[in-house]
Amino acid sequence: MAAETASQRRSEDLEPSAAKRLSAWLRGYSPLPGIPDELFDATGRPRGDWLSFLGDLAEYPEGEFKSRFDLATRHIRDTGVSYRVYGEETEQSWPLNPLPLILGQSEWRQIARGVEQRAELMEALLQDIYAGATLVEEGQLPAAALTGSIDFLPQMRGVKPPGGRYLQLYAADLGRGPDGRWWVLDDRTQAPSGAGYALENRLVLSRAYPNLYNAMNVERLAPFFDGFRKGLAGAADRADPRICLLTPGPFSETYFEQAHLARYLGFLLVEGDDLIARDGKVYVRTIAGLKRADVILRRVDADFIDPLELNSASRLGAPGLLAAIRAEGVAMLNMPGSGVVESKALLGFLPKLCRRLLGEDLRMPNIATWWCGQPQERALVEQNLDELVIAPAFNTPGENGALTRPGLMADLAPQAQADLRQRLTDRPGDLVGQEVVRLSTMPVLRDGRLEAAPFVLRVYAAWTPEGMKIMPGGFCRTSERPDARAISMGGDARTADVWVIDDKPVERISLLASQDDVKVRRILGHLPSRAADNLFWLGRYIERAEATLRLVRSLCTSLMDSESAVHTSGETLISLQQLLVDWGALDEKHLGAAALESARDALHDATAYGSVIFLVRGARRTAASMRERLSADFWTLLVNLESELAEGAQAPLSEAEALQQVESALQILAALAGLAQENMNRVAGWRFLDMGRRIERGINTCRVTRTFAHDGATPDDLDLLLDLADSQITYRARYLVGLALTPVRDMVMLDPFNTRSLAFQVETLKSHLAVLPSLLADGMLEEPSKILLPLATEVETTDARQLTPAAMQTFERTLLRLSGAVADRFFLQGAHAVPTVKLGGLA
Incomplete structure (x- = not known):
């Protein structure tokens, strides 16, 4: 009844055909039982911003909405926007939903505050891990919860991070919990991906519905990227630094995004073989000889960046990079070793660590997690093995069929179940047990009807010269399966733009610099x-x-x-x-x-x-x-x-x-x-x-x-x-x-x-x-x-x-x-x- 009343109130401002279409959309939409939804609140009433968006969308003449979106998505095919499923050789065309995820200003402020605190906690934790190590000494954090991770790099202990920070970019994967609050599903500190795809999603939808986009006061993304770029430049020791984006190469799952981000921000896209470390500095091999690289934004996992000191089989990095970082001859961000705090083994310790390091409670909780490296927690997991999700404690590649992704015991074959039980006995510290969380849903459009789809929202935080900035939006992934518990960019996943609605008109801002900030130059270019x-x-x-x-x-x-x-x-x-x-x-x-x-x-x-x-x-x-x-x-x-x-x-x-x-x-x-x-x-x-x-x-x-x-x-x-x-x-x-x-x-x-x-x-x-x-x-x-x-x-x-x-x-x-x-x-x-x-x- 509440939904009908809200629909009728919105319909008073619409043409009859548009009002009929809006009512049909709302009547036909069925949230999953017991699962929080973005279109309807806990009382069953449509949220105001969603109702405004759908009402404006319904006013498009029959068929025009689809033709507008189809025309805009031609940009995806024509420019080759794509991704690669891990293990596959062929690229997949980028799958984008015609509806954005819409978040009101009051709710967004809660999300932003939670992500900002989480980013500060991750930074403080890294500062202690690689500088003081007081948490381990005090018994607040077991040493094995760190050293068991392949992302913990003892070579980085005592190394001064550029600008005093280990993280330049942090991301958190979020979902709504059963109580309607936002929960952290995963932390991304190694080399967060998806920001470039968020730009592409915004470009497509703003082209599809330009008037609607402007009328709804959607917050712009450009200020975030401008601050992010200035933050990277500030980490260098030269006034006009050369900033490189280090990519694993064309066969990376997200290579298109890396190339797009490099072009948008004006960075030099380089692979490991483009770089050479010499005399404590890093250089790019160009047609004009070696040119110094001042800042490297890496999209290569830390274990692969230096075959001399880390993974000797890697061809993705360059020998001597760690030595150059220690000599402060190059600023590499995020700092190698920062991926250690992505480990699920740490999740259970974060509430008390937040109070210890920041002096406050976590504003945004994470999934309840029990690390099996502790006797009491291991016993709890063993007692509830059939009810919990079992996941790797560390981001370690699986060997000999070892568990590499979270899963329920009931979903495993009998032999895999036996192997998991044996592994829990032999190496309990490699596993965690987690509470089963079903993702909240948002509306997607399928065959002219609104349907509920589970989603994950990735929100980004960047350190800038003006302090930390949160991207007003993010990277949203939806699942075609109604019972999805986790979403990766596989065959059944799609993406959505994220619209944060401001309470007042939004100023149009781009990455255009002021005339005083840029010195005119005419050069042939230092081509790698x-x-x-x-x-x-x-x-x-x-x-x-x-x-x-x-x-x-x-x-x-x-x-x-x-x-x-x-x-x-x-x-x-x-x-x-x-x-x-x-x-x-x-x-x-x-x-x-x-x-x-x-x-x-x-x-x-x-x-x-x-x-x-x-x-x-x-x-x-x-x-x-x-x-x-x-x-x-x-x-x-x-x-x-x-x-x-x-x-x-x-x-x-x-x-x-x-x-x-x-x-x-x-x-x-x-x-x-x-x-x-x-x-x-x-x-x-x-x-x-x-x-x-x-x-x-x-x-x-x-x-x-x-x-x-x-x-x-x-x-x-x-x-x-x-x-x-x-x-x-x-x-x-x-x-x-x-x-x-x-x-x-x-x-x-x-x-x-x-x-x-x-x-x-x-x-x-x-x-x-x-x-x-x-x-x-x-x-x-x-x-x-x-x-x-x-x-x-x-x-x-x-x-x-x-x-x-x-x-x-x-x-x-x-x-x-x-x-x-x-x-x-x-x-x-x-x-x-x-x-x-x-x-x-x-x-």
């Missing part, structure tokens, strides 16, 4: 060697895909155009197919086969390392490893190209359909080239992308010209060569006498005005190398220039009448040497470099 490597190979992949598409187009067009040269018969067809075989796009069995069959396989054979779809997928994987450097439009085009090719492979194509797909793919590649030329700043990253294209195009030009402009070339051969070099119009405008071998060779190989010629590629490469930084202080030429300059002179002075296939092959081999020299000079080298995996045939 790994990023240069990836950009270079991205250019080569894209160019090879384009060259292969042009070969396939020649097969298709000659099948359909009776007026063109007959490329699909005789020696020209064999040469065309042989070139595709040499490039790895076709199997040798296709020599002499029908042109259409060759075209289909060269496009869609995913097992052929030189096929178009294989090359495009290689380009997409390479681009995925440096998303922070590519625009959303660039990524969208690349993903669309892969999708079109994958769809085309589902059914056999006719000549017309194959040609249409080739033309569409070439248009997308042309758009990619246009974005690179017109939208990318002319700094080092663009130059390496373009150098990759120029070297690949030069190699391809030499190879194609040798194939079709040999001494015995036919008019059909020369006509095909001009097609492949996109030079038909220019040639026919310049030469009215028809096709001839020497002028065709000159135009394709030696004409500096033809953007497809070898000469043009060489001159462009000269301009790139002339601008890139040199490591030699004596003014002498570096190896790439030593290779390129003689080649440029030879190409410039060669007469087309003396241009032989042997000379073309020499040019081709010189470009291959140049590619190797560029890699040796600018990319990661030496014992710490990880070999970049390239597709076969791309030397």
Whole structure:
């Protein structure tokens, strides 16, 4: 009855159709029995902010709400917003609910105060663990509750943390308890994730409902991130520090988020192999040599950051990082070792530790937990084994089938139950017992109906120059299962934006700095060697895909155009197919086969390392490893190209359909080239992308010209060569006498005005190398220039009448040497470099 009354009161302000829709939503919504819910309060009355939101949402015309959200979520697909389920190779598209989690200002203040106190408690606890150790000495905390954790690093004892704090960012996973209060489910102190996804969720929903978003006075996220960035900068010992975000790499579960956060905050995204510790400091390997890293925001677990002192098998960090931290040569946040306070073994001690360290009671309780490393608590757990959740006490990887996630005894197989009982006898300190907590629910929209879904809210606290700031919102995950007890980003989880509603209009704030805070600079940029490597190979992949598409187009067009040269018969067809075989796009069995069959396989054979779809997928994987450097439009085009090719492979194509797909793919590649030329700043990253294209195009030009402009070339051969070099119009405008071998060779190989010629590629490469930084202080030429300059002179002075296939092959081999020299000079080298995996045939 209370819900009906509130609904009727809200409906008085709505159009009849909107009022009907709102009433239907509320009547059809059924909270889970005995579980707190966000839409309805304990009395069964809809909460005011939720009622306002749903009422405004109901006013959208029928179907517009869905179309608005679908249009906004295209941003997710187009920009590649994704995550990776642990253990899986493929990425999952980001699953976002169309409804946000809505929290009123009064309730949010309680949450913020609880999280702020919790963050201060974690910091005080870390200060004691790694500095004073008084809690262990006084018997307030068993030593085994700390030393049993892999995240406890004795190497960090006595090390002064940057800025005097171990934590720069803290997060707490929250849920509503049975009494309606918020409870802490987990603490995140190691390297809290999800803040970048919270930004993406906000971007999508604010685009979907811009008027509603502004009218409801939703608190902005930008001030929190601005303070977080300033807090990191304040931890450095230089006024203009270089801040790096250390990522595990593209196969990390949350790599997209890390790249997005680095781009949004202006940080340098680095992997372990980008870093080198030397003389008590840490440097980034760049194309201009070693550049100092002042602050490192890590997303790599502490055990993996230094193979010299910690996990020797790790390739995610760099040797000597701990020594540099101890020497105060770099500020790494959160400090290594901070993950120790995430251990569930400590949860049972936190209430009394809060009184001991902060002099006050916990404002926000956590789940009742009993660590089995204590005899009395172990006995309690054993007596209630069937009623409690059994969980690992520490964040230690499971071995030999050991329990790695919380679970109920009843959910385990008989052998697993026996193993758990034995483990409780042999190593009780590795386990905790916890009270079973069912998560509270929030409304989600499914098939036009509101349904209750369990959720977890992650709230962030950051230390800033103005003190601690709590993100007004957070990262919310919902479950598709009505009885979820814990939620991770698995196959049945979705996310939701979090709207904290202010009592007054919210000031629009961005990360725009004041003019006095920023010094104008124009620099080439200190590009990390790994990023240069990836950009270079991205250019080569894209160019090879384009060259292969042009070969396939020649097969298709000659099948359909009776007026063109007959490329699909005789020696020209064999040469065309042989070139595709040499490039790895076709199997040798296709020599002499029908042109259409060759075209289909060269496009869609995913097992052929030189096929178009294989090359495009290689380009997409390479681009995925440096998303922070590519625009959303660039990524969208690349993903669309892969999708079109994958769809085309589902059914056999006719000549017309194959040609249409080739033309569409070439248009997308042309758009990619246009974005690179017109939208990318002319700094080092663009130059390496373009150098990759120029070297690949030069190699391809030499190879194609040798194939079709040999001494015995036919008019059909020369006509095909001009097609492949996109030079038909220019040639026919310049030469009215028809096709001839020497002028065709000159135009394709030696004409500096033809953007497809070898000469043009060489001159462009000269301009790139002339601008890139040199490591030699004596003014002498570096190896790439030593290779390129003689080649440029030879190409410039060669007469087309003396241009032989042997000379073309020499040019081709010189470009291959140049590619190797560029890699040796600018990319990661030496014992710490990880070999970049390239597709076969791309030397």
